[in-house]
Every structure is written in structure tokens, then in C-alpha cells.
Amino acid sequence: MIYTVKLRLKPTKSQKTGIFKMFGLHKTLYNRCLEHKIKQYEETKTSDSRFDQIKKEIPAFKSENPDVSLYSYSSFQQTVRRLHKTYDNFFRKDSSFPRFKKIFKSVDFGAYGDGWKIRNGQVYIKGIGEIDFFTDTQITNPQHLTLKFDGDFFYACITENKTRPVIKSKDASVGIDFGMKHFITLSDGTKIDHPLPYLNKLKKQARIQQQIAKAKENGNAIILKKKRRALRKTHRKTANQRMDFAHKLSKKLASDYNKIAIEDLSIEKLDSFSTINRKLRDLAWCQFTNFLQYKAANAGIVLVKVNPAYTSQECICGKLVPKTLKERVHKCPCGHIEDRDILAAKNILKRGFPSKNFSSRTREPLFSAS
Numbered sequence: 001m002i003y004t005v006k007l008r009l010k011p012t013k014s015q016k017t018g019i020f021k022m023f024g025l026h027k028t029l030y031n032r033c034l035e036h037k038i039k040q041y042e043e044t045k046t047s048d049s050r051f052d053q054i055k056k057e058i059p060a061f062k063s064e065n066p067d068v069s070l071y072s073y074s075s076f077q078q079t080v081r082r083l084h085k086t087y088d089n090f091f092r093k094d095s096s097f098p099r100f101k102k103i104f105k106s107v108d109f110g111a112y113g114d115g116w117k118i119r120n121g122q123v124y125i126k127g128i129g130e131i132d133f134f135t136d137t138q139i140t141n142p143q144h145l146t147l148k149f150d151g152d153f154f155y156a157c158i159t160e161n162k163t164r165p166v167i168k169s170k171d172a173s174v175g176i177d178f179g180m181k182h183f184i185t186l187s188d189g190t191k192i193d194h195p196l197p198y199l200n201k202l203k204k205q206a207r208i209q210q211q212i213a214k215a216k217e218n219g220n221a222i223i224l225k226k227k228r229r230a231l232r233k234t235h236r237k238t239a240n241q242r243m244d245f246a247h248k249l250s251k252k253l254a255s256d257y258n259k260i261a262i263e264d265l266s267i268e269k270l271d272s273f274s275t276i277n278r279k280l281r282d283l284a285w286c287q288f289t290n291f292l293q294y295k296a297a298n299a300g301i302v303l304v305k306v307n308p309a310y311t312s313q314e315c316i317c318g319k320l321v322p323k324t325l326k327e328r329v330h331k332c333p334c335g336h337i338e339d340r341d342i343l344a345a346k347n348i349l350k351r352g353f354p355s356k357n358f359s360s361r362t363r364e365p366l367f368s369a370s
Contacts, residue, residue: 109146123158
């Protein structure tokens with residue numbers, strides 16, 4: 001099972017300079033390869049999906065920039081691979097068209113030992129040296145490294161491989177529905193509230209952004225730098241709180257159930273609802289789903305994704321009862337009345353495990369329910 005450990009680094013001043021220099025080289029290579037892809041398409045009207053072709057740009061780039069040899073060659077391959085994947089996904093309609101980078105804030109490295117290692121309680125990166133980090137976390141089987149910069153701090157995101165456990169024998173199942181009024185609703189009737197004090201954070205961020213705009217207008221570079229740092233700090237704190245919430249909730253579900261059905265939700269499909277765009281981004285359903293997936297796999301739990309279409313409209317009698325987003329209660333001519341979110345969660349469970357007769361145990365939620 002693959003895990004990711006995030007370590008905050010403590011680079012020296014010279015190491016920071018080396019990292020920024022490396023990021024600059026990766027940015028230049030990325031933009032160069034993207035320009036090559038665009039020109040190729042304009043000339044041939046076709047998209048070359050072969051990675052081997054675009055990879056040939058690296059030796060030419062290296063000959064023009066001797067400093068490339070100071071760093072891990074495989075990391076430049078990973079940067080080209082990142083562009084190649086994004087470019088191909090665009091033609092498969094899975095992502096937007098890749099943009100030219102003004103700044104590079106992350107670099108992926110190859111397998112362990114290929115330009116990076118962990119030794120003496122430090123992360124060694126070719127061309128940078130041995131960098132200290134702020135934790136005594138023991139990493140026993142490292143696989144890959146991503147070096148990141150968030151505007152204030154540097155991080156090493158290291159994946160490691162751990163043994164997958166035996167599947168649990170407990171008998172409990174649950175369906176999970178994502179909602180706007182509540183973060184998730186479970187098929188046993190439990191409702192988990194949203195993890196964020198949205199209003200206060202949004203007001204604070206808006207206030208800082210106004211101060212940034214005023215500093216720009218007045219040409220006050222010192223205040224501008226200070227306020228930008230404050231804004232990054234606010235965003236970072238919010239992101240950390242979201243992550244903590246997602247980790248705790250997914251861990252609770254993975255410990256309580258051995259079969260989980262969750263809706264296969266595409267945020268892009270919901271972008272048409274302009275009034276909920278900001279909230280959808282803040283809810284970080286994708287992050288929660290990813291955490292739940294790897295925790296379920298680690299605990300030996302069966303997790304399936306199902307099509308959520310009409311789950312809040314399909315009655316237990318099989319009849320579809322259309323309703324608007326404002327209608328929170330399902331009322332069917334057959335006489336069945338139920339909260340629409342609970343009904344959706346039950347239908348998700350039924351779709352995920354249609355041939356099983358699972359128990360649906362009600363458990364005390366980790367977070368406040370309503």
C-alpha cells in the first residue's frame with residue numbers, strides 16, 4: 001500500500017537559492033516543451049501522444065543549459081512527463097489545456113536513489129545537498145519524492161510502500177452522499193456538518209485582498225509583501241484544517257464499516273451551479289474521497305463508487321420523483337416520506353452492493369451531527 005509523508009524542510013540560504021534555480025530550469029523546460037507541442041499541432045493538426053518524441057527535448061535543453069547536469073536528470077523527465085500527461089488529457093477532455101508557467105513550485109523525482117535519498121535524518125537531493133526537516137518521522141521504504149514550495153515553506157512529499165493488511169471480517173456497510181447543506185450524509189441517517197467556519201475565513205481573506213489592492217495602488221512594496229504573506233498564511237491554515245478534518249472523518253468511517261459505497265462525483269459537472277462553486281472548492285470532497293480510498297484499502301475494506309444520478313429522486317418503490325435543490329424532503333405518491341439526503345445515501349448503498357443484504361449500523365459520529 002502506498003502512503004505519502006509530507007515533511008517540512010529547513011533548507012539553508014544557499015540551498016534555497018539552489019532550489020529556486022532548479023525550479024527555474026524546470027519552468028523553462030516545461031514552457032519549451034509546451035511551445036513545441038503547440039507548434040507541432042498547428043503544423044500537423046494532430047496530437048502526437050508518444051512520450052518518447054517530446055522527451056527528446058531534454059538533451060537539447062541540457063546542451064543549451066549546462067546547469068541541468070547539476071541536478072537529477074530523471075526530475076526533468078518527470079516534468080516533461082507531467083506536461084505530456086496534461087496535454088493528452090486535454091484531448092481526452094479530462095482536463096483544461098496546459099498553460100505556460102510563470103513560476104514553478106514543485107518538482108517530481110524518479111525512484112529512490114535516482115537523484116535523491118534519505119540519510120542521517122536528512123533528505124539528500126542532487127545539486128542541493130542534505131536538507132534537514134522538522135520531524136523525526138521514520139520512513140522505511142521510500143519510493144518517490146516531490147519537492148514543493150508554497151510561497152513560504154519548502155516540503156518534501158515522500159511516498160512509501162507498506163504491506164497491505166488482511167481484509168476485516170466485520171459486517172457493516174454504509175452509503176455516503178455528498179451534500180450542500182451537510183458535508184456528507186450516511187445511509188444510517190447520520191449527518192456530518194461542513195468542517196469550515198466559512199464566513200469568517202472568507203471575510204478575512206477578502207479584507208486582506210482589499211489591503212493588497214490598496215498597497216498596489218499606493219506602491220507600498222513593504223506592506224504588499226507583508227499582506228501577501230498574511231494571505232498565504234490564511235490559505236495554508238484553512239487547507240491544513242480541511243486536511244485534518246478529512247483525515248479524521250475518513251479514518252472514522254474506515255474503522256466503523258467494512259463495505260462503503262460512495263458517489264462517483266465529478267466537481268466539473270457541478271461547475272454549472274455558479275452559486276456553489278466556491279463552497280465546492282472549500283469542501284474538498286475530492287481530498288476526502290482520496291483519503292477514504294487509501295484508508296479503506298489499508299484497512300482491507302471494500303469501497304465502490306457508483307453513479308449518483310437520480311439517487312435523491314428514486315423512491316423505495318422505484319418511482320422517480322423530480323425535485324429542485326430547495327426541496328429537502330422526498331415525498332412520493334406511494335406515501336413514502338424521507339429526507340432526500342438520507343434517501344440518496346440509501347440508494348448509493350443499494351447501487352454499490354445490489355445483491356447483498358448488509359446491516360446498516362448507527363454509530364456515534366466523530367463530528368457534530370444534525
